[in-house]
Amino acid sequence: MTNLFRLFAYLRKFASFMSFALIFLAISVVLNLTQPKLIEWAIDSGITAGIVRNLVVGGVGIFLLGIVGNLANLVSGYLFIRSGQGMAHELRGSMFRKVVSFSFINFDKWRTGELMVRLNSDVNTVRMFVRMGLFMIAQSVVMIIGSVIFMFHTDVRLASIMALLMGGTLAFSITIVSFLRPLFLKMRAKLDDLNNTLQENLAGAKVVRAFNRQSFEKEKFELKNRGFYMMAVKIGYFFSIVLPFMLFIGNFAITLILWVGGTEIIQNYHAGTTGFTLGQLIAFNNYAMMAIFPLIMLGMVLNFISMASASAERIFQVLKEKPGISMPENPVLPEKIRGKIEFDGISFGYGEGEDAVQDVNLTIAPGEKIGIIGGTGSGKSSLASLIPRLYDPRKGIIRIDGVDIREYNPIELRKKIGIVLQDPILFSGGIRQNILYGNPEGGESVAEWAAGIAQAMPFIDEKGWDSSIGERGTHLSGGQRQRVAIARALASKPAILILDDVTSSLDLETERNVTKGIYEKLDGMTVLIISQKIQTIKMSDRIIVMDKGRISGIGTHDTLIQDNEIYRKIAETQDEFIH
Ligand SMILES: Nc1ncnc2c1ncn2[C@@H]1O[C@H](COP(=O)(O)OP(=O)(O)O)[C@@H](O)[C@H]1O
Ligand SMILES: [Mg+2]
Incomplete structure (x- = not known):
């Protein structure tokens, strides 16, 4: 995790991009959050009250908010991409400069394929994390907090039920992630292995043929290939649990809201009292979805965090590698060497x-x-x-x-x-x-x-x-x-x-x-x-x-x-x- 924070040092150059990206994201989320309130208003004071003008105003309002909100989202996404790609560019550059500074001692330790995976694949993972991960985390967090506030504002009893459900879901996500992180590290190591084998094989292609060892090499590669594949399947298994579970929670939430909110409206109707309205029920349902789905996203994003922190760790291992040859503090410049x-x-x-x-x-x-x-x-x-x-x-x-x-x-x-x-x-x-x-x-x-x-x-x-x-x-x-x-x-x-x-x-x-x-x-x-x-x-x-x-x-x-x-x-x- 600390490695992930160290990545932000490489994002510093893009601080202004990132801040604008977050501002635009916040605008888009806030505009999205006001939609259900407009829907509530259009239903309760338009449809239920029978006033067409309110319905039209509500409808047009929702449409305009949608346009502006999505435009802001687009700008924000673009800025996140710029920052992510920019950071990847810096990271690759730093790593390459590091590798160039390696002396023979360092190369005795590092394998070529491994360095290649770290420079390519691992950098890509952290780039994706900035692009998708940070974007989704920021969006989800603002969205969840906003919807929870609006939910409590709409109906406290229903909101409390939802809060409990959401807490459980989040705990589940975090548990899954803690399982996944070590698996991601292992998968990367398998990928290193696979690449080393491939790299050595390509470099020594002629020797392999001269000694007729193709079938031996095929088997060796297959072994590494299978190792990687099994690891990826294992991780995929965990991944496949997450989404259906989260979607089920979402469905369950809708059922609860309809049941609890619906019975209240029916009771009010029979008793002839006013209270919880149909518009409020629909608005609440929207907010609940706005809270649950980002939570699902957050669950996925947490995986991104574990992948990215595994990759960040591997990147910093390269960047932290001590040069095998120390540099003197006040180096003497050999001007003209006579050669003794x-x-x-x-x-x-x-x-x-x-x-x-x-x-x-x-x-x-x-x-x-x-x-x-x-x-x-x-x-x-x-x-x-x-x-x-x-x-x-x-x-x-x-x-x-x-x-x-x-x-x-x-x-x-x-x-x-x-x-x-x-x-x-x-x-x-x-x-x-x-x-x-x-x-x-x-x-x-x-x-x-x-x-x-x-x-x-x-x-x-x-x-x-x-x-x-x-x-x-x-x-x-x-x-x-x-x-x-x-x-x-x-x-x-x-x-x-x-x-x-x-x-x-x-x-x-x-x-x-x-x-x-x-x-x-x-x-x-x-x-x-x-x-x-x-x-x-x-x-x-x-x-x-x-x-x-x-x-x-x-x-x-x-x-x-x-x-x-x-x-x-x-x-x-x-x-x-x-x-
Ligand atoms: N990069 C290396 N890592 C570990 N041992 C090495 C390495 N290079 C050479 N050696 C070992 O050092 C010893 C001397 O090797 P070397 O200097 O290459 O001998 P020569 O050049 O006289 O044939 C040998 O025992 C060899 O196995
Ligand atoms: Mg020699």
């Missing part, structure tokens, strides 16, 4: 897991070309990811140019560090657009320079700079994707370049040319090349051998072959390097 990197007693692990990197002490000189080698899972990628603060270490300090990297503005820091991840993700669009992704102003010369070093020119010449590369770059081969990704990192002209096993799909000659270009043409740029292959890193100024998260040796190719057991073993398996 120091690892000082670094240990790091994921979540609660064991250390993936342990006790690393290492100083890399500006412009130095470093190779990192080691078996899979030895912590190479983890170590590299610490430099641009994709993750923060558990222990120790990393300094760049002598400054603790936590003191830099992380966004500015990352602009100076080009990192190409193991699994390069490209965006749909042209090759040029992808290469200039981090440096859109770079222009032709930068794109060509970067593509040249990355050995991407041969296939770019063939395909053209602006040919579409498909979603996530699927129209390119693995090796071509890797080269575009390398060029993309180079095009930002970083001070530090990190290549994480990104030459694995290249043929030997292309790979040799890429590394040669990087080592020879990037004077002054600090470069870390991670690879499982000795030939890729052989020419490095220094090679770091990683083993089980620790540095097992540092040296050149020649010294490591001499005195590092692990390095020698790797070299032996890649036999062309045995002299």
Whole structure:
């Protein structure tokens, strides 16, 4: 519930819309409420008294009130829609900005499908709540209070009976709602699950087919699909009780009013006394309907409240997510980075897991070309990811140019560090657009320079700079994707370049040319090349051998072959390097 109130912060911008919406709504309700009184007057002083003029005046009055009242209702509805859509727009924007600010740690926690449901479906639910829910609540409450006042004004005894009935109905609605809220939360979680499965399946569509796992995936999806369906049916069951029950209460009320009010009129008629009139009975009946039906609506709206508060909770969970990387209070702007990197007693692990990197002490000189080698899972990628603060270490300090990297503005820091991840993700669009992704102003010369070093020119010449590369770059081969990704990192002209096993799909000659270009043409740029292959890193100024998260040796190719057991073993398996 508190989350629902926090939503109002997002409605603040639309406060004037909302106030006018409420004013117009009040006008429309008040005009509606005066109708039965006019009907009473038209019957008692027109029909019963036999005066045609009063009947005509009453009739025309009811008609005009109807027109004005409904116009006011229309304006109010429009303003509610504006506010609801406006709030949804703000919420989606805030959530997206939040997700963009997520670091790797946050993404390790959140699943894609789940975020998509929250940004789409949950935002829609709270929007509907503003549009329908608030509108209906305001309308119902004013309507109910107004009709109760008029009922008591018309006949106290009948009004008391109605008040009792209404109290019971409201209690029933509230009970149902308290049952429904947890169910709505569960249904949303099922929807998350369903979407995650779908999202993963679509993203991995080719793998699924390559392994002929369609039927397995179908079953997996069916399981989630059924889970969602069963939950929705359960909720539907509760929903289906509400309306008939409420309508029955309405019918019961009419019967009571006719019976109690009618017998009184008949008694008066036989006794020849005046008292409760036919006009009053009809007016009272109208008021009773005006009170009961909003009550039914209120029952439905209370469901809206439970749905919306469930969704609001899920929205604020995203908005409240703490960024995995803290922002320094007085960030240092890295102006010109020379590229000296120091690892000082670094240990790091994921979540609660064991250390993936342990006790690393290492100083890399500006412009130095470093190779990192080691078996899979030895912590190479983890170590590299610490430099641009994709993750923060558990222990120790990393300094760049002598400054603790936590003191830099992380966004500015990352602009100076080009990192190409193991699994390069490209965006749909042209090759040029992808290469200039981090440096859109770079222009032709930068794109060509970067593509040249990355050995991407041969296939770019063939395909053209602006040919579409498909979603996530699927129209390119693995090796071509890797080269575009390398060029993309180079095009930002970083001070530090990190290549994480990104030459694995290249043929030997292309790979040799890429590394040669990087080592020879990037004077002054600090470069870390991670690879499982000795030939890729052989020419490095220094090679770091990683083993089980620790540095097992540092040296050149020649010294490591001499005195590092692990390095020698790797070299032996890649036999062309045995002299
Ligand atoms: N995002 C992650 N969450 C949890 N554990 C991870 C994650 N990434 C890597 N690991 C674990 O950290 C260890 C080191 O992995 P990594 O640095 O990727 O090794 P390498 O790059 O040398 O193959 C491995 O045990 C791996 O399972
Ligand atoms: Mg790796």
